[in-house]
Amino acid sequence: MTGVPKILMTLGAIIFVVGFLMQFIHIGRLPGDIIVKKGNTTVYFPIVTSILVSIILSAIFYFLGKFR
Template identity: 70%
Template sequence: MSGIGKILMTLGAVLFIVGLLFYFFKLGKLPGDIVIKKGNTTFYFPIVTSILVSIILSLIFYFLRRF
């Protein structure tokens, strides 16, 4: 059971950090994110935000694995 607890705590910490990033740095509206507006329809694809979050999560998991 301790393995599941450790995984849940790690996931909780990662979600907390990502939440802080979104709150303080207003992620989701970065230059390079694709926004297409036509009439009443809006398509939004946060490509730069996705890449940035991926890099941050990769670094977090790398450091968690080392310790």
């Protein structure tokens, strides 16, 4: 169980870096994302953004798995 703190610290650092980069790279509201506005209500379905994030994370985890 000695590897759990190291994994949590690495995961926290990755989340911090991604959060910092998202301040400068606006990946939300891509063409293909669905936005429905009716009156005072707005519903946002980030379909393309979800697919893009999934592809990027899959590539990262694939390459991390190759070097393990």
